[in-house]
Amino acid sequence: MSVVNYGTREITCKIVYYGPGRSGKTTNLQHIYSQLPEERKGKMVSLATDTDRTLFFDFLPLDLGTISGFATRFQLYTVPGQVYYAATRKLVLQGVDGVVFVADSQSRQLAENIESLQDLHANLADEGLDPRTLPLVMQYNKRDLPAGEISSIEDLDETLNFRDMPYYSGTAINGGGVFETLRSVASLVLSRLSAPAAKES
Amino acid sequence: MAKEPKKEGESGEESGEFADFMADISQEIAQRVESLDAKPKAPPPEAKKTPIAPDAGLIGEWPNIADRMIEEMR
Numbered sequence: 486m487s488v489v490n491y492g493t494r495e496i497t498c499k500i501v502y503y504g505p506g507r508s509g510k511t512t513n514l515q516h517i518y519s520q521l522p523e524e525r526k527g528k529m530v531s532l533a534t535d536t537d538r539t540l541f542f543d544f545l546p547l548d549l550g551t552i553s554g555f556a557t558r559f560q561l562y563t564v565p566g567q568v569y570y571a572a573t574r575k576l577v578l579q580g581v582d583g584v585v586f587v588a589d590s591q592s593r594q595l596a597e598n599i600e601s602l603q604d605l606h607a608n609l610a611d612e613g614l615d616p617r618t619l620p621l622v623m624q625y626n627k628r629d630l631p632a633g634e635i636s637s638i639e640d641l642d643e644t645l646n647f648r649d650m651p652y653y654s655g656t657a658i659n660g661g662g663v664f665e666t667l668r669s670v671a672s673l674v675l676s677r678l679s680a681p682a683a684k685e686s
Numbered sequence: 687m688a689k690e691p692k693k694e695g696e697s698g699e700e701s702g703e704f705a706d707f708m709a710d711i712s713q714e715i716a717q718r719v720e721s722l723d724a725k726p727k728a729p730p731p732e733a734k735k736t737p738i739a740p741d742a743g744l745i746g747e748w749p750n751i752a753d754r755m756i757e758e759m760r
Contacts, residue, residue, distance in 0.1 A: 489722075496715065520704045552712045553719040664703045668710055675714045 488582055488677060489555070496557045498674045499580055500667075503605050504587035505597035506566030509626040512657040513587060514545045514561055517667060520660070521547070541565065542577050559671065566601065575608050583620035583674040584609075585666055587655070588645055590627045590635040595644065602645055616648075620673035623652035624666045629659070 489496045502510040511531060518529045525548055532541040547559040564574040586605065588598045606616045625641045636644075638654055646652055651669045655662035 517704075522704065525704075549708065549711065553716045555715065555719065557711075557715060660703070664707050668707055671711055672714055675711070675718055 494555050496555045498582045499560045500583045500670055501577055501581045502563040502585045502587055504566055505589055505594060505601040508566060508587045508589040509657040510563040510587045511543050513663050514543050514563055516657055516660045516663045518545055541573055578608050578612055583670045585622050585624055585670050587624045587626050588641060590625050590641060591630060592636045595636060598645055620670055621650050622666055622670040623650050624655045624662060625652060626655040626657050628654045629656040
């Protein structure tokens with residue numbers, strides 16, 4: 486997906502929230518949606534199962550208006566975290582400009598975090614995207630859970646963040662760290678505007 | 687099935703979090719666009735110069751090898 490289109494004066498960024506099931510990806514989008522002023526509120530679409538888990542994906546179009554002469558839109562997606570929706574995750578990743586990896590801080594979820602991160606890297610590679618250069622931000626979510634149930638930020642970072650990506654602690658359920666994370670990934674994506682390959686006319 | 691998410695803290699006013707986000711992003715985009723617009727255009731490719739051998743001190747006086755050949759044929 487092109488990030489900036491000089492012909493139509495548009496900037497469009499596709500950001501995907503990735504991570505294991507129940508890590509809080511949809512909750513991130515719901516918080517962002519809840520904070521949008523009415524005039525900017527598009528429709529957030531969630532496709533969920535009867536058990537309320539994301540079935541296909543969530544989609545939140547974020548129309549930021551005209552900035553510096555460019556109509557700016559962020560498209561936020563989540564993927565279904567459950568292992569058996571591999572094909573959907575691959576589909577949602579197509580044309581991605583940046584990724585937020587939402588990790589579940591619970592100690593018992595560490596293996597799921599690792600598996601999901603490996604899945605992300607494999608799917609990016611399948612898309613011809615280099616996981617080492619794609620804008621990626623980590624969010625260690627559920628920091629509000631009792632200390633005995635969660636891994637320390639340091640441990641999570643050492644295990645999951647081998648690329649030394651920006652990371653944030655999150656309590657998405659009450660909005661903690663949600664906008665910081667979004668701002669960080671958006672900034673990384675926008676910093677690539679200067680890349681010649683991203684400039685179209 | 688499609689469903690609308692819960693609208694927590696719903697209000698018609700621009701929230702602080704979103705306003706901060708917008709301010710940062712607007713600034714970031716303005717800087718990027720400015721830097722892209724300000725980038726000097728690539729200079730036109732220079733005309734190929736005749737390579738100058740280190741021991742051929744005079745060759746630099748001819749703009750190209752064709753001139754030198756013509757000169758030497760005279």
